[in-house]
Amino acid sequence: MDQADVMDLVMRLRAVEDELAIRNLAARFTDAVNERDAGAFRQLWSHDAVWEIGPPLAARAEGIDAIVGMMARLLAPRTLFIQLTHSGVVTFTGEDTATSRFTEREHEKGQQDYYENLAVYRDVIARGPDGWRFKRRYYEYRYLDSSAFAGAVFDPGPSPEASA
Amino acid sequence: MDQADVMDLVMRLRAVEDELAIRNLAARFTDAVNERDAGAFRQLWSHDAVWEIGPPLAARAEGIDAIVGMMARLLAPRTLFIQLTHSGVVTFTGEDTATSRFTEREHEKGQQDYYENLAVYRDVIARGPDGWRFKRRYYEYRYLDSSAFAGAVFDPGPSPEASA
Amino acid sequence: MDQADVMDLVMRLRAVEDELAIRNLAARFTDAVNERDAGAFRQLWSHDAVWEIGPPLAARAEGIDAIVGMMARLLAPRTLFIQLTHSGVVTFTGEDTATSRFTEREHEKGQQDYYENLAVYRDVIARGPDGWRFKRRYYEYRYLDSSAFAGAVFDPGPSPEASA
Numbered sequence: 001m002d003q004a005d006v007m008d009l010v011m012r013l014r015a016v017e018d019e020l021a022i023r024n025l026a027a028r029f030t031d032a033v034n035e036r037d038a039g040a041f042r043q044l045w046s047h048d049a050v051w052e053i054g055p056p057l058a059a060r061a062e063g064i065d066a067i068v069g070m071m072a073r074l075l076a077p078r079t080l081f082i083q084l085t086h087s088g089v090v091t092f093t094g095e096d097t098a099t100s101r102f103t104e105r106e107h108e109k110g111q112q113d114y115y116e117n118l119a120v121y122r123d124v125i126a127r128g129p130d131g132w133r134f135k136r137r138y139y140e141y142r143y144l145d146s147s148a149f150a151g152a153v154f155d156p157g158p159s160p161e162a163s164a
Numbered sequence: 165m166d167q168a169d170v171m172d173l174v175m176r177l178r179a180v181e182d183e184l185a186i187r188n189l190a191a192r193f194t195d196a197v198n199e200r201d202a203g204a205f206r207q208l209w210s211h212d213a214v215w216e217i218g219p220p221l222a223a224r225a226e227g228i229d230a231i232v233g234m235m236a237r238l239l240a241p242r243t244l245f246i247q248l249t250h251s252g253v254v255t256f257t258g259e260d261t262a263t264s265r266f267t268e269r270e271h272e273k274g275q276q277d278y279y280e281n282l283a284v285y286r287d288v289i290a291r292g293p294d295g296w297r298f299k300r301r302y303y304e305y306r307y308l309d310s311s312a313f314a315g316a317v318f319d320p321g322p323s324p325e326a327s328a
Numbered sequence: 329m330d331q332a333d334v335m336d337l338v339m340r341l342r343a344v345e346d347e348l349a350i351r352n353l354a355a356r357f358t359d360a361v362n363e364r365d366a367g368a369f370r371q372l373w374s375h376d377a378v379w380e381i382g383p384p385l386a387a388r389a390e391g392i393d394a395i396v397g398m399m400a401r402l403l404a405p406r407t408l409f410i411q412l413t414h415s416g417v418v419t420f421t422g423e424d425t426a427t428s429r430f431t432e433r434e435h436e437k438g439q440q441d442y443y444e445n446l447a448v449y450r451d452v453i454a455r456g457p458d459g460w461r462f463k464r465r466y467y468e469y470r471y472l473d474s475s476a477f478a479g480a481v482f483d484p485g486p487s488p489e490a491s492a
């Protein structure tokens with residue numbers, strides 16, 4: 001195995017790691033909002049990132065502090081908020097930049113309000129000193145149903161001691 | 165590190181790349197239909213592939229041109245079509261062949277019609293000169309609800325300039 | 329490439345393989361229950377594992393035989409059971425141990441009963457002689473709707489000969 005073969009192997013491994021890191025970024029976003037973990041949520045963004053939710057429930061935050069604040073403000077009134085992230089595609093646009101799209105669904109119940117939606121997250125991601133981070137996320141609504149739903153909401157409460 | 169160790173490393177890396185490529189094929193399918201991108205959709209299939217949707221809404225196309233035509237025909241009358249691809253399993257059946265199964269859900273609204281469904285995509289995939297392609301996809305319905313739903317449909321429209 | 333570089337490469341590849349193996353474990357769980365394949369389901373668990381479903385539909389089994397028995401008992405009365413596994417996060421807690429969380433949704437129809445739910449699977453996973461296995465899965469309900477739904481259920485039946 002000569003030097004060129006080794007370099008090829010290293011590059012291929014790095015491509016795999018990069019793809020998994022970006023998929024994990026989207027998965028960690030969903031986990032952080034579903035677990036309402038502001039600390040984990042903060043680690044997903046570059047310092048100057050933009051988080052934007054499109055119409056009809058438009059909202060926008062620029063900069064990491066504003067983004068974390070928007071997450072807290074959106075979640076506070078909701079007794080139920082679950083985001084479901086489905087498959088997505090990742091496209092590298094440079095050695096340290098990529099875009100991605102993930103198909104999403106959310107279920108929400110507030111004090112007197114409800115919704116479920118279908119949407120696509122359109123992302124710009126960049127590799128910084130601490131790894132891949134969102135530069136921009138744009139939540140593009142495709143469907144929104146605000147009808148009341150009948151089911152019961154459960155507060156997570158304590159999990160069994162040995163579980164994750 | 166002797167030659168046998170290097171070969172083992174190369175084989176393991178290739179197994180990882182192959183699994184990710186097949187998972188990406190299913191993800192790109194969903195992205196292409198949700199974005200209504202016929203050009204991206206065409207690149208997912210081998211030339212002689214078969215795309216089959218099972219009962220009760222059976223449809224079938226053989227050969228890549230017929231497959232792309234079927235996609236256009238199915239999507240044309242729909243104001244909303246979102247496919248949600250969940251987890252799946254990939255099984256290698258040879259060095260260049262595999263099968264996969266992915267759990268699916270779709271939401272559709274046409275002129276006067278509606279459905280949401282649950283299904284399993286059963287796939288045969290083969291590696292060709294341009295990488296892994298579907299040889300066959302079979303959409304096996306498990307549940308179909310044609311009741312009208314109340315929510316609003318949003319046309320994607322232009323995304324913010326900087327987003328993906 | 330000296331010995332330290334090679335070791336680094338091997339460790340990085342192993343980290344990728346481990347993550348994919350754990351993601352596959354969760355995906356194989358969903359596939360096994362959706363396909364009602366008790367043999368495949370058995371291979372997902374360590375011998376002394378615990379499978380627990382939290383309130384309000386609590387159930388618990390300890391040991392692999394009890395776990396496989398519980399799966400059969402839960403599925404038997406249901407004409408429809410589809411589990412949808414969305415994105416998840418994996419955290420390594422040691423060289424041979426990890427935790428994970430996956431966002432879940434299930435749709436069920438029994439003789440006179442129905443439900444759909446939203447939940448989080450909280451897992452402890454360990455590497456044993458045969459690879460990564462669940463030590464514990466805890467299904468934490470977040471939402472449960474037992475309203476009747478209108479759609480039709482389809483028995484999978486035989487797939488086309490050439491499909492997976």
